[in-house]
Amino acid sequence: MTDRLDRWADPPLLVLASLADEPKHGYAITQDVADSMGVRLTAGTLYAVISRLEAGGLIEPLEPEGRRRPYRITAAGARALARQSERMSRVAVVAQQRLSMRSGWAGA
């Protein structure tokens, strides 16, 4: 059951969130996701996700810098990320409110 809850850490969402502030190349994305969100993406997962997001028009590649190729979030990607973040925020607020009520009952 807890594994299912991990779907909140959906790799495409993590990559979009990582690219939300500035373009990054593959290794920088995994470092950022690990540092900021606590999830370690592997190369296979990362490039499968990059390929999917690129095919869906949610990110776009920039000119390569040597072997590194930075990616930038597109307007469609930013909209999709905003929608999903909003949903997650609503769930998080409701969950925290209800958990605090539960703690209150337990303490009473």
Added chain:
Amino acid sequence: MRRAAASRRLRTSAPASARTGPPASASPLARAVLAVYPPAWRARYGEEALGYLDESGVSVREVASLLCRAVPAWIWPPAHLHDRPARMRASLATMLTFWSALAVLGLVFDQLTQQQGIAPAGHPVIWWSYLTFDVAMALSAVVLGAGCLPLWLVMLRRARRDHSARVTAGLLLPAAVPVASVLVLAAVLGTIRHPGGVSPAWFLVITVSGFAAALLAAAGPGMALRAQRPRGPAVRLATIAAAIATATSIAGFAASVLAAAGLYLWAHDFTGYHNGVLLVTYLALVTGAGAPAAVSAARGTSAALAR
């Protein structure tokens, strides 16, 4: 936190020379792992994935992850990496190659089992498997021939119009090679045959030559597809027909494996067939030719049916 800040500095303030210098050498292991990906994927992501592995290091976890993700990359190729006709042409060429190899394997199976009249009494499953195999292989050949004929005619007409002798010769190979092979085989058998039949060494030579001829016959259309790059409904029809032919052929080989397993279990009077090594070798050959054919059939069908 300090590590995050350092990492962020590395991302944002690395000197341009460090980012744009000549590509670093990737480890042979990294290159070997990426070699299992489809060519279009490697062309698009290969270099940056090598760069990634240079930075991250080639750990067991990274290798396992890349290997696992190679399977869906083959079966569901990303749509943005190549256009549909190119995907269909590539799948068609691959299916033709493996279908030809399977056809030779089918002839070998037929020669070693049905033509010898080998079927232990009391086990009708073997005869039913033989029948299923024969029907599936015949159907497969008919579907492949009928489905590819329009494309073959279109390509042949274009090759003649362009005066391309190389492409014309390539397109004629699927007809010329089997005819030449049968003639050569008849001549060889006439020379070497004796009352005891063909010796195992000669049978092996004939089998290997058969595989070589099959690959040659399939290579011609493959070369022509690369040279002409045809598009349109004929390519779509040929791809779907080849996928159906491949699926039918695989069903036939499943029946042949059942028959081979039956012979192994029940044909005690025929010591050559009660042989685990022979059975495992046959299974390996069927899987080795059937698996890539099935993957190509899935990729080609997916491209042909995509909107």
